[in-house]
Amino acid sequence: MSDFDMMDLPPKIVARLAEMGITEPTPIQKQAIPHALNGRDVMGLAQTGTGKTAAFGVPLVARMLEEGGRPAPRSVRGLVLAPTRELASQIAQNLRGFCEHTKMRVQMVVGGQSINAQIKRLERGADLLVATPGRLLDLMDRRAVRLEDTTFLVLDEADQMLDMGFIHDLRKIAAVIPEKRQTMLFSATMPKLMAELAQSFLRSPIRVEVSPPGKAADKVTQEVHFIAKAEKAGLLIELLDKHRDERALVFGRTKHGSEKLMKQLVNAGFAATSIHGNKSQGQRDRAIEGFKSGDIRVLVATDVAARGLDIPDVKHVYNYDLPNVPDNYVHRIGRTARAGKDGAAVAFCAPDEMGELKAIQKVMGITIPVASGRPWEPMDAPDKPAGRGRGRRRGPRPGQGQKQGQGQQGKPKAAAKPSGGRGRRRRKPGQGRSAAA
Structure with a gap:
């Protein structure tokens, strides 16, 4: 008997997990699944690769099977939001695996695909919808999807959604979902804005944490x-x-x-x-x-x-x-x-x-x-004779570049930039982030 058998999960889900080769829960699954099965809001802190999808997906499917019912046209019973198309696809694939041998329908809507085809698929409604925020809002604007019946909400990789500028989209989406819902938020880090988001989205959440931020896999x-x-x-x-x-x-x-x-x-x-x-x-x-x-x-x-x-x-x-x-x-x-x-x-x-x-x-x-x-090595100090520094150089120490810039604007003791210095300035943290998306 595995630990999954001890969690009061439906036997068909435990059997399906075994078919998928998932026999023992990971630490984040051990901590999150029992609370989620009890209907509690969950805030999970864990890096990617720790089994987070099953940590929210397994109890989500279990609770929806227990409640029963079918989605109305264009309606959604459970919503999972993810920051990127690749992550959304991975989540949808796993959820479909958990729902195998059930009548639950899992749909996915992301940018870069035909919105008309997605509108057509949503006409029958969805038990579980995995979406990126931008495409979901587009579909909501076209009245192709309704969230008034959504009683389960999951925000996965929430910190990345904030980094990518989705904070206003998340608030717009949450505003139309009933307040009486179960919400689970998973994030790799917990910056200040994330804590504020969690406070506004979750009600008395259980906090579970594994793989502290900044820790790489042991191998x-x-x-x-x-x-x-x-x-x-x-x-x-x-x-x-x-x-x-x-x-x-x-x-x-x-x-x-x-x-x-x-x-x-x-x-x-x-x-x-x-x-x-x-x-x-x-x-x-x-x-x-x-x-x-x-x-x-x-x-x-x-x-x-x-x-x-x-x-x-x-x-x-x-x-x-x-x-x-x-x-x-x-x-x-x-x-x-x-x-x-x-x-x-x-x-x-x-x-x-x-x-x-x-x-x-x-x-x-x-x-x-x-x-x-x-x-x-650091750049040579301004009072050193030319040619005495090292051959390999990097930019100024933190703050040094600002002082040099002030000197060029007329303040005393301005330092001339040594010839052969670096060709471009180092980006400030956060710059260029959207270009990588």
Whole structure:
């Protein structure tokens, strides 16, 4: 008898979980499922890859089966909101698995697909609807979906939805859902705005927490290469060439940069493709399917793939560009070492990325081992003679750049910028985030 049998779950769900190879609950499932089955609101803190979908999906399906009933036309009984198309697709796939051998209907609506086809599918209503906020609002504006009968609401990866600017969309959606509902919110981090959102959406929630923010999977080995930006592509090709038969996920910061890098890898003879915000949903789906099947060995992606991409056999994750948001690094490397397997995470750090690297190490509470190069040194102090500094330089220490800028505006003791300094300024945290979507 498994722990699932001890949770008062319907026997058909326990049997279905066993068919899916899910026999023992993960820590987040052990903590969340009993409270959710009792009808309590749940606030879960857990990283991706910890079994969160089953933590809310299993009790959601169980409670809806217990209540019975069928959805009215264009109505939804349970709603799951996710930040990206990829994550929504992953959730919908899992929920359909849990609902196998039942009459429950699971639908998904996301951007990048025909809205008319989605309107047609929703005419019969849905027991469970998985949606991205923007597309759901479009359908609500067209009166293609009604949420007046929705009594279950799940917000998955809520912190990422806030990062992507969905806060107003979430409030608009919640405003039309009955107050008498069960709400579950899952997030990898708990910033101040997230705490405020949870307070307004949940009623006396039970808080469950596993895998504290900033903690990577135990079986991920990490290393960093200190390398000039212009030399990154050559090093990546060299490293990828050592394991051509293994899957590798490469993260870039921008859509344009990721596409350009993918083409370089194809020209170098790798079976590579890319996913980012400029790709249609069909292109993104085909890229992921090719990666899962093994036809594609290298997937270049922006942070749209940092969460929700559940492919157990990803052996290597390369942070070609370090993320602006340090928590995204944890999500990125969480794409490897899944299902108890080993994995390797390799980061490339250019001179203008030292700030991002320091922020990542601070969040994780570790110093990432150095594979090659050495940490980029600070800029020379203004009073040092020219030519006495080190050959490798990075930008000014935090705050130093502001003082120099003030000096150029007329304040005393302005420092001239040394020749051969960095070519561009490091992005401020948060800049460029929308470009990666």
